[in-house]
Amino acid sequence: MKQSQLFGKTIKEVPTGVSAKNHELLYRGGFIRESVAGRYYFLPLGMRVHEKIMKIIECEMEKAGAQKILTPTLHQLDLWRETNRTDTAGFELMTLKDRRGAEFALGGTAEEMIVDMVRKFNISYKDLPFNVYQFSNKFRDELRAKGGLLRVREFIMKDAYSFHVDNKDFEREYKLMWKTYSTIFTKCGLETHVVAADNGYIGGEYCHEFVTESEVGESDFFVSKDGKYCAHEDVAEFDHVDINPDDELKEMEIAQQPEWVQTMEDNEKHYKLPSNRFLKNVVYKNTLTDELIIIVIRGDLEVNKTKVESKLQLVGQLEAATDEDLEKIGTKSGWVHSWGHDAKYVGDLSLKGVKNFIGGQKEKDTDTINVNYGRDFECEVIDDFAVAQDGFTKDGQKLIAKKGVEVGNIFQLGYHYSKLMNATFRSKTGDDEFYYMGCYGIGVGRTMATIAEIHHDENGIMWPESVAPFHVHLINIGEEEKTQETYEQLQDAGIEVLWDDRDMRPGQKFADADLIGCPYRAVVSSRSLENGGIELKSRTQKEGEIISVEKLIEQMK
């Protein structure tokens, strides 16, 4: 490719509002342009990288035995109704009608479609297992797009869906996909943590995210010091410790409290006790039933909404209660009681680790003290509902908080969809049985952005060879005829070469080459020719070496 003919230009200045490094570099290098928030044009350079990543994914998926298909972009909305996902995923699901008034969802993920496709066949246990995948545009009406390609409203995703006779066969596939994903990301030049996570509205019982550590990422997760435990903040567990095991149990009583004591800090100041000695109440509302749920937790801990939704089986249904909601049960923010309101009470495990809590029944100028869980009050449900924190331990190992970009994930779906959609196969015994399923996704654009985020220096991107838009960036300083010859030789040898044939100063060409970030740069100039050939330099190194054309072709192969 001659750069003079390449559509898309590099740009020197950083556009206003661009903060993520990958966004800046992909924009300045002429890989992408924004259409509207969260929707991007992929320019020729960006498309080449995108396609390289797709090829790596495709190659590994095929190796693992998956088969490529394609579903329509518009999904019959009735299918989503079968699985109740118009409610739980409704906020990011986009719907539209055709001229007949038939309702469709713009596909954001395709479990229903695939199950529906499979349902159209008479399938027996002999046909199982299989794994089908596609690359397709996914639409998510995100409340807020950001970080360039990291969080968008429209993107190409590789999504795969596997069907099995039972859990055992599924587990084999899950391990295979785990391995396949690790290989894919390694080939893309990304190191990933495999993080246990929450299934959210996708459904199923467990899943793992592939996360590349990065400051711009939005996945918060924990890794134990020995590396054996790795879990997303949404699900991370930790060892619960007794705060004051040696204290004697005291009688609960009502104590006078100055009116200025309102916040947790006020409490700490007034009682001269740490926040872990106080009760805290957090109120959520079930948006479907309007039921209020009060989570009672140790004062120093935060409520983990994902754990609450998951353990109470209310995925996607909870939101923070408003002042009006609190008014309805006769209280207000900061004065919620740990028992007695007309609401469902849910307790965190931490309640059992503290003797003589302060709080629980705060009135204008009084509060209860020496409150003990199990003796003075009880919750309907008690379980782990807290957010883990950096420095907590899990199985005795310290947890380290990390942040990263989720580039892929693998889900166990179990019977979730097959039961909701009544999708069965004929078993060996002649019975109809539900499929045991899994699904597996990779965001291609997000992977591309993450690679740029990880592989760059102050001058530009440093693409790994496997995903680079071109293998070598050929630059001539004068010497056009000689370069033309070299260009043709490289092309004939099947080497992906971008020739900067523009009539520009060397400095500009070098700067652009650094920005675009091809793995190698080959310079043809009078100086290089005098020294016997072409100067070849790796993008990651400072100095190059002069070699002959023949050797260049040899090395680039």
Add this chain to the structure above:
RNA sequence: CGGAGUAUAGUGUAAUGGUAGCACGAGUCGUUUGGGACGAUUUAGUCAGAGUUCAAAUCUCUGUACUCCGACCA
């Protein structure tokens, strides 16, 4: 969705209610050619609509878009 902010040429920026300017970019001509050259010349803009005013980029209102924080999400 809640809160805040911004909107001027392809990009970055200026203009306190009074001539829309500068730099980069792009075009043309010439010189130049190993780390974003130089000269000449050309090009292109006030988000949309309404209002106030002799006069609006500037003030007011409405709309739209974008950014940030939060919520949400994967």
